[in-house]
Amino acid sequence: MMSLNSSSIYIAFKNRYVLTGLIIILIFVFMAVFADFIAPYSPVEYVGPPLQPPSREYIMGTDNLGRDIFSRIVYGSRIMLTIVAIAVAISGAVGTILGLISGYIGGILDRLLSFTMDSIYAFPSLILAISLSVALGPSPINAAIAIALVYIPTYFRMIRGQVLSIKNETYIEIARALGLPSTRIVLRHILPHVTKTLMVVFSMNSADAILTEAALSFMGLTVQPPTPDWGFDLYKGRGFVLAGMWWIMLFPGLCIILLAVGFALISEGISTLITTRKR
Amino acid sequence: MGLVKYIAVRALMIIPTVLILYTLVFVILRVLPGNPVLAALGTKNIPEEQLKALMSELGLDKPLIQQYFEYLINFTRGDMGKSMVVRGRPIASDIIDKLPATLELSIWAILFSLIIGVGLGYIGARVQNPYVKTIVRLMGSIVFVIFIPALGLSLQLVFSRYLGVLPTGGRLSVTMGFKPITGIYTLDALLQLNIQAFFDALKHLVLPAFTLGLVISGPYMRLTLNNMEEIMESKIIEAYRARGIRDSRLLRHAFRHVLVPITTYTGLQFSLLMGGAVLTETTFNWPGIGTYLVDKVMYRDYTAIQAVIIIFAIIVGLTSLIVDVLYALIDPRVRY
Numbered sequence: 001m002m003s004l005n006s007s008s009i010y011i012a013f014k015n016r017y018v019l020t021g022l023i024i025i026l027i028f029v030f031m032a033v034f035a036d037f038i039a040p041y042s043p044v045e046y047v048g049p050p051l052q053p054p055s056r057e058y059i060m061g062t063d064n065l066g067r068d069i070f071s072r073i074v075y076g077s078r079i080m081l082t083i084v085a086i087a088v089a090i091s092g093a094v095g096t097i098l099g100l101i102s103g104y105i106g107g108i109l110d111r112l113l114s115f116t117m118d119s120i121y122a123f124p125s126l127i128l129a130i131s132l133s134v135a136l137g138p139s140p141i142n143a144a145i146a147i148a149l150v151y152i153p154t155y156f157r158m159i160r161g162q163v164l165s166i167k168n169e170t171y172i173e174i175a176r177a178l179g180l181p182s183t184r185i186v187l188r189h190i191l192p193h194v195t196k197t198l199m200v201v202f203s204m205n206s207a208d209a210i211l212t213e214a215a216l217s218f219m220g221l222t223v224q225p226p227t228p229d230w231g232f233d234l235y236k237g238r239g240f241v242l243a244g245m246w247w248i249m250l251f252p253g254l255c256i257i258l259l260a261v262g263f264a265l266i267s268e269g270i271s272t273l274i275t276t277r278k279r
Numbered sequence: 280m281g282l283v284k285y286i287a288v289r290a291l292m293i294i295p296t297v298l299i300l301y302t303l304v305f306v307i308l309r310v311l312p313g314n315p316v317l318a319a320l321g322t323k324n325i326p327e328e329q330l331k332a333l334m335s336e337l338g339l340d341k342p343l344i345q346q347y348f349e350y351l352i353n354f355t356r357g358d359m360g361k362s363m364v365v366r367g368r369p370i371a372s373d374i375i376d377k378l379p380a381t382l383e384l385s386i387w388a389i390l391f392s393l394i395i396g397v398g399l400g401y402i403g404a405r406v407q408n409p410y411v412k413t414i415v416r417l418m419g420s421i422v423f424v425i426f427i428p429a430l431g432l433s434l435q436l437v438f439s440r441y442l443g444v445l446p447t448g449g450r451l452s453v454t455m456g457f458k459p460i461t462g463i464y465t466l467d468a469l470l471q472l473n474i475q476a477f478f479d480a481l482k483h484l485v486l487p488a489f490t491l492g493l494v495i496s497g498p499y500m501r502l503t504l505n506n507m508e509e510i511m512e513s514k515i516i517e518a519y520r521a522r523g524i525r526d527s528r529l530l531r532h533a534f535r536h537v538l539v540p541i542t543t544y545t546g547l548q549f550s551l552l553m554g555g556a557v558l559t560e561t562t563f564n565w566p567g568i569g570t571y572l573v574d575k576v577m578y579r580d581y582t583a584i585q586a587v588i589i590i591f592a593i594i595v596g597l598t599s600l601i602v603d604v605l606y607a608l609i610d611p612r613v614r615y
Contacts, residue, residue: 126554253429
């Protein structure tokens with residue numbers, strides 16, 4: 001178990017899975033940031049004849065309202081990335097803090113928290129996210145909160161497990177014997193040792209969060225029309241499949257999968273690095 | 280006697296799990312601001328008296344604590360409350376209607392994911408080409424990212440629109456004279472020796488079950504590949520080899536050892552499967568619990584959503600119980 005330092009970051013970058021994943025994600029981030037310059041048309045306005053297949057003018061075709069699908073894809077990356085970033089940041093922070101506390105303190109608090117977290121973890125996360133979004137009311141920020149709440153146990157369980165295995169190491173005992181405050185021990189001497197595993201869980205969880213966001217959008221639980229959003233656009237394209245108008249649903253679908261692949265590749269890359277180094 | 284006690288204790292542990300989820304959902308749906316009846320009706324223009332009458336009909340005017348326990352007691356009697364949107368319709372009968380469809384989809388999806396996952400994992404272990412191994416291993420790690428509606432709709436495009444060989448949705452072509460018994464149509468058709476209905480049901484099942492099966496097949500690929508490689512390097516195989524057993528037969532021996540982790544994993548897959556089933560059902564208009572849940576979500580039918588969550592919690596609890604018991608039976612090292 002080694003902590004994260006500049007040389008291990010360098011090694012991670014050299015891993016081709018990590019590199020490919022990063023490139024994919026950066027392309028989408030670039031798209032989101034510079035959407036105003038990249039998108040050829042407005043994403044919400046009638047810009048051409050409806051239901052046009054991909055052509056030189058409209059590279060991904062137009063939808064039933066004559067909107068340019070490529071422009072909607074470009075702007076749609078904003079909503080997706082924002083919701084996922086907020087969700088993962090909240091669940092990562094809350095899950096990690098609770099996991100550290102629960103694992104370090106132990107006792108009744110630990111048992112109660114663990115049991116609750118295990119129960120939620122065992123439950124299908126998408127179904128829970130749907131119920132939460134319904135209760136909170138459909139909106140992008142509520143979707144982010146719903147996704148965040150659902151994934152807290154993922155971080156909690158991992159961090160708690162790591163803390164339990166580190167807690168009884170000699171150097172922690174020494175730190176305790178020296179009378180260092182618990183917060184300092186946890187933050188300075190335990191947390192750095194879980195960062196690598198945290199990275200694996202973090203990137204894997206981001207991929208999950210993307211799919212959950214897309215699923216919530218697919219059910220109309222995030223944005224209101226005409227806001228461009230991949231999951232919701234895919235849902236609208238559903239009605240045109242039997243008419244053979246594949247472009248309306250295919251491009252949003254591919255973007256969802258591609259972005260999730262990016263994060264899954266990073267997770268896979270880092271976890272192979274960790275296991276091969278241990279050997 | 281040991282085993283019976285183990286099963287009993289393990290079964291009792293489902294109760295707190297279900298209670299936690301019920302409490303969570305209850306708090307989320309009832310305690311959060313906003314009147315659920317108004318949300319379900321989708322309007323605020325309703326006379327005060329009528330609203331009060333509706334609330335008392337649904338039992339929503341009682342104190343929250345009382346609502347919490349009353350629902351719980353009624354639930355154990357099989358009464359899951361009444362729909363808030365379709366007035367007076369008991370939710371329990373809806374769920375009994377829809378559950379077999381989800382069950383059938385899940386069983387076939389597991390079957391598909393076993394065939395795809397174990398099959399590819401086996402090929403990966405058998406082929407000596409390192410690229411094939413890498414591809415199988417990578418697929419095992421990232422196949423879960425396939426967004427179910429995207430794959431499902433693409434398959435519909437190819438098999439329904441272009442090739443015209445498979446239906447886009449539903450469970451059965453309506454024209455057949457077919458009586459459901461268990462509600463699991465493929466089983467019912469076989470019980471009645473109705474081959475035509477069996478193949479018709481199968482035709483409707485193929486695309487949704489394949490979609491869901493592929494998405495959850497990743498862990499099986501990795502499990503099969505890694506375990507088989509590990510076993511092929513172990514002492515058991517060395518002993519077999521010393522007895523002069525050929526390599527092609529050794530693989531079959533190794534494969535037998537992989538079956539235990541696969542059985543265990545099938546239980547863990549269940550929660551992933553249920554989440555995926557909701558999306559698959561919506562994509563293919565499959566009339567199961569998932570479609571039911573999404574319908575109720577559209578209408579904000581809180582009582583129905585609550586009941587579905589509890590049912591899912593019970594299903595997840597039961598599956599993990601069954602897996603634990605199976606595991607204890609298969610693996611003699613497990614002490615209970």
